[in-house]
Amino acid sequence: MNRDWSELSPILWDSVRETLYIVGVTVGVGGVLGLALGVLLYATRRGNLLENVFVFTVLNVAVNVVRPIPFIIFITAVGPVTLAVVGTTIGNDAVIFAMSIMATFVTARIVEQNLVATDPGVIEAARAMGASRLRILVTVLVPEALAPLILGYTFLLIGIVDMSALAGYVGGGGLGNFAIVYGYQRFNWEVTLVTVLVIIGMVQLAQLLGNWLARKALHR
């Protein structure tokens, strides 16, 4: 047992709380905005409810441009925007801002890809009942794709936990920062290992919850 643990455990738990905060806000903001963007991306595609070549092309290109940028570069690249909106480019809030933008675009693609699998017959049935296009998007399309969407969001959540590890580089906190400051920089491999185990535990819990919810949503 490392003699530092009495001193380190409270910091570790603070870091867990910070990670949960950063990930929670990002999933909330990026998840909602990404859902809207993803539905729009799906609906404006040729042959779909809101077919619009211009809107689809703009959104599609935007998603393709933003998504592949390595996140650590993306944080600095959006720095001016972060400064204008958040007021600073360092700390948790600045990181959350950058992460939310990236999460929005990632989510948009995940949502779109899961909606493509929706049975077009169900959408046709809703149209035949006289439902408006907006109503169909909200009350048919999204609920029908709920199970794959839940799994998609679980995948997203894990990606965001991954992203949050970089918060430490721009003065943010969380488990990533903890592992770097108390593990890597102090050559304390044990601290790094414990951090990794905590992250694995969190991710496993999220995956189990996601799988369970998706199964419930299938109504078999």
Add this chain to the structure above:
Amino acid sequence: MAPLISFQDVSKVFGSGDRAVRAVDGVTLDIEAGEIFGVIGYSGAGKSTLVRLVNALETVTSGRLRVDGRDVTALREAELRSVRAGIGMVFQQFNLLNSRTVAGNVAYPLKVAGWSRERRAARVAELLDYVGIADKAKAYPRQLSGGQKQRVGIARALATSPRILLADEATSALDPDTTQDVLALLRRVNRELGVTVVVITHEMDVIRSLAHRVAVMEAGKVIEHGPVYDVFAAPRERATRRFVATTLKDRPTPEAVERLRHRHPGRIITVGIREGAGGSVDVTAALRAHGVDGTIVFGGITEIDERPFGSLTLELTGPDAAIDALVADLRDRTDVDDLGIAGVPA
């Protein structure tokens, strides 16, 4: 009275230029209020597109289409939604919302129509009772059999008390027993609720047991239409004859005729059995009257639109003159196919 649905030279073209496809090509057709109208054709004949023009899921490219007094070719999207809300539709793959219970599915069109929660609940209970699945109200579609799903589909289509019900291959995904149940339900909907039903199918049996009138489609065109009995009794087009042959195997094929001649040395004739102006032909009485013996060697009689229809193939034995007189007598009353005798095929 004006027809409930009236097509006047209606065409629907998908795509443009070289790749344009005329899915519906110059169709003129009237569907009367209160009838069950069948549209039959092979896949790709344009029947699904034709029916989707009625509830404006597809827009008409040219021609006039009047539905329940309204010219749907001249309506805007918001107005089309109100036309659609007044027309029920059932689908081959049922197209139920898997995320909602049976009751939730039936309630959906009522929600769209703005019904209050209390009225919805009462109407849903009434509908589920009508189609016979009241016990499944809380089940989800994935927990139901095909026949149960289609009952939900029909209940949902009837929710807002439409005057028109469109059934797009409604029984094609079902087994024969379940098909009969669903056809009986559609018949009941037509009789008891006075709903005009338009059935699309590639199965002549569905037309035979359900429809009053039928249109046969091929390559986007209606090639033949009229009362089901007449179309069956005297099919004019090759496609129609092929459809009739799929449901009634009462007439021997040329190969079967060869085999019959091997087995039966006498003269062989096929007599059409149908309800004409003078009632169905009593073949036995005619045989007796002419002193000819007849053995039934092939054939079948069924009902179309609740009237007898089919044919009997007989081997006739007796004096040649008596047989000739019998054949002439039968020819006066129905169609007779003289297949001749083994040595001298007619």
